[in-house]
Amino acid sequence: MSQAVQKKVVDSRGSFCPGPLTDLFKAYRSARPGDLIEVWATDPAAKSDITAWASKTGNQLVSVEDDEGYTRITVKVTNKKA
Amino acid sequence: MKKVVILGAGSGGTLLANLLAHEFRREIEDGAVGVQLVGEGDDHVFQPGNLDVAFRGSDPASVVRRESSLLKKGVLQVTEGAAKVDLEQRVVTTRGGSKIPYDHVVFATGAVADPGLMPGLREGSLNFHEGPAEAARIWAALQGFEGGTAVVAITRVPHKCPPSPNEAAFMLDEFFRRRGTRGSVKIKFVTPYPRPYPAEQVSDVIQPLFEKRGIELVPFFAADHVDAKAKKIYSMEGESVDYDLLIAVPPHRGAEVVRASGIGDEEGWIPVDSRTMKVRDHPEAYAIGDATSIPISKSGVVAHLQAEAVAGSLALELRGGREVFEYNGRINCPMETGLRRALFVSGTYDSAPRRERPTLLRYAMKREFASIYWSTIQGGWSWLMDAYFGETSEPHELPA
Numbered sequence: 161m162s163q164a165v166q167k168k169v170v171d172s173r174g175s176f177c178p179g180p181l182t183d184l185f186k187a188y189r190s191a192r193p194g195d196l197i198e199v200w201a202t203d204p205a206a207k208s209d210i211t212a213w214a215s216k217t218g219n220q221l222v223s224v225e226d227d228e229g230y231t232r233i234t235v236k237v238t239n240k241k242a
Numbered sequence: 243m244k245k246v247v248i249l250g251a252g253s254g255g256t257l258l259a260n261l262l263a264h265e266f267r268r269e270i271e272d273g274a275v276g277v278q279l280v281g282e283g284d285d286h287v288f289q290p291g292n293l294d295v296a297f298r299g300s301d302p303a304s305v306v307r308r309e310s311s312l313l314k315k316g317v318l319q320v321t322e323g324a325a326k327v328d329l330e331q332r333v334v335t336t337r338g339g340s341k342i343p344y345d346h347v348v349f350a351t352g353a354v355a356d357p358g359l360m361p362g363l364r365e366g367s368l369n370f371h372e373g374p375a376e377a378a379r380i381w382a383a384l385q386g387f388e389g390g391t392a393v394v395a396i397t398r399v400p401h402k403c404p405p406s407p408n409e410a411a412f413m414l415d416e417f418f419r420r421r422g423t424r425g426s427v428k429i430k431f432v433t434p435y436p437r438p439y440p441a442e443q444v445s446d447v448i449q450p451l452f453e454k455r456g457i458e459l460v461p462f463f464a465a466d467h468v469d470a471k472a473k474k475i476y477s478m479e480g481e482s483v484d485y486d487l488l489i490a491v492p493p494h495r496g497a498e499v500v501r502a503s504g505i506g507d508e509e510g511w512i513p514v515d516s517r518t519m520k521v522r523d524h525p526e527a528y529a530i531g532d533a534t535s536i537p538i539s540k541s542g543v544v545a546h547l548q549a550e551a552v553a554g555s556l557a558l559e560l561r562g563g564r565e566v567f568e569y570n571g572r573i574n575c576p577m578e579t580g581l582r583r584a585l586f587v588s589g590t591y592d593s594a595p596r597r598e599r600p601t602l603l604r605y606a607m608k609r610e611f612a613s614i615y616w617s618t619i620q621g622g623w624s625w626l627m628d629a630y631f632g633e634t635s636e637p638h639e640l641p642a
Binding site: 172175176178179181182183185186188189205209212213216217218239240241 | 398399400434435436440441442461462464466477478479480537589594
């Protein structure tokens with residue numbers, strides 16, 4: 161029986177580079193294929209870093225949305241084998 | 243008697259115990275205050291020295307001293323580690339079952355490098371994060387390494403001393419150059435980050451040095467397991483890197499006592515207020531150094547500065563004050579870049595590390611800080627620390 165897709169919100173607001181990436185790695189370790197990870201970041205480098213991470217690792221960048229004072233970056237886990 | 247119990251006899255715990263013993267020397271003599279330091283055994287390791295053991299062949303014994311020789315009069319040392327802390331009843335239980343009640347407890351329990359957390363890593367790699375004995379195994383392996391691919395890999399974050407993997411790559415390069423075999427050795431640097439150093443400003447300096455020294459960067463590699471027989475390290479996406487020698491930064495976790503006490507996150511890091519260092523929901527408890535979950539370098543300097551802040555807070559609290567010292571997030575991580583050059587990674591919570599080029603002066607400063615380490619954790623050289631770091635914590639009124 162397949163398990164339900166989960167969405168995990170990672171709040172990295174206030175954390176400097178590479179805080180948001182480090183938090184993403186932590187969430188990714190326990191994620192399953194199909195899961196969504198939404199990173200909240202105030203660090204401007206988070207957008208480009210997470211976009212590059214998704215592209216390089218073969219996972220999917222779903223959205224990048226600017227909110228009040230922070231950015232919400234959502235990725236879908238699509239290429240995790242382990 | 244008001245009793246402070248400090249768990250962990252590393253840099254932060256030792257300095258804090260010594261600062262409190264000095265601050266309350268009269269009260270301790272009178273029996274009004276007690277300072278107990280609970281740590282496993284009587285060895286104290288100068289952990290940055292593990293790099294010299296691994297890549298320069300320093301004697302492992304040269305980075306170890308007896309903890310008891312480092313403690314000021316007035317500190318009561320317990321050499322049996324803590325097994326559990328009951329934060330409601332305010333009692334520490336040691337591994338042997340002794341009960342130690344307290345008024346304030348400080349977790350300075352550090353981080354544990356644990357290759358057992360990743361399949362194949364124990365069998366397939368060497369590391370310098372577990373201690374000087376393991377670091378010496380790297381030096382031994384280098385003696386018989388005639389050529390091939392040497393890989394330095396960050397298997398998981400966070401880990402102790404963020405610059406240390408870069409230093410390892412640079413020191414490997416230096417080792418093979420001095421030996422005259424650099425041409426037959428390929429050095430690869432495997433990291434989950436997009437660049438050689440997590441912070442972009444520092445990486446901008448490191449990346450050209452990697453290129454100049456011929457250190458190949460393998461970015462975005464989230465390590466999953468190691469096949470020791472095939473000599474391959476695999477990522478979570480199924481990619482692999484071949485190696486002949488794997489020097490890996492193992493996954494780290496919090497101390498067992500943290501998990502047993504039910505206060506850490508799933509990896510055993512303690513949630514604290516990043517400025518007061520008070521444990522969440524437990525104002526009488528503090529945590530400092532590598533043990534916390536705050537997104538800051540796990541390093542001796544951070545533990546040192548946080549120990550100073552907590553010593554200031556406890557000095558006020560035990561005398562009935564209504565203020566607490568707040569730490570500003572200052573970091574200062576020296577990074578050796580090989581061939582007698584180093585740079586410092588410095589910043590605070592409010593200012594990202596700035597770009598600086600490696601110099602001989604920084605290298606000399608790193609070496610000098612190492613030579614005065616044993617004195618600094620006894621409270622010595624405080625004028626120099628103050629002059630160099632400035633104010634890294636200030637008292638603030640506690641909320642009502």
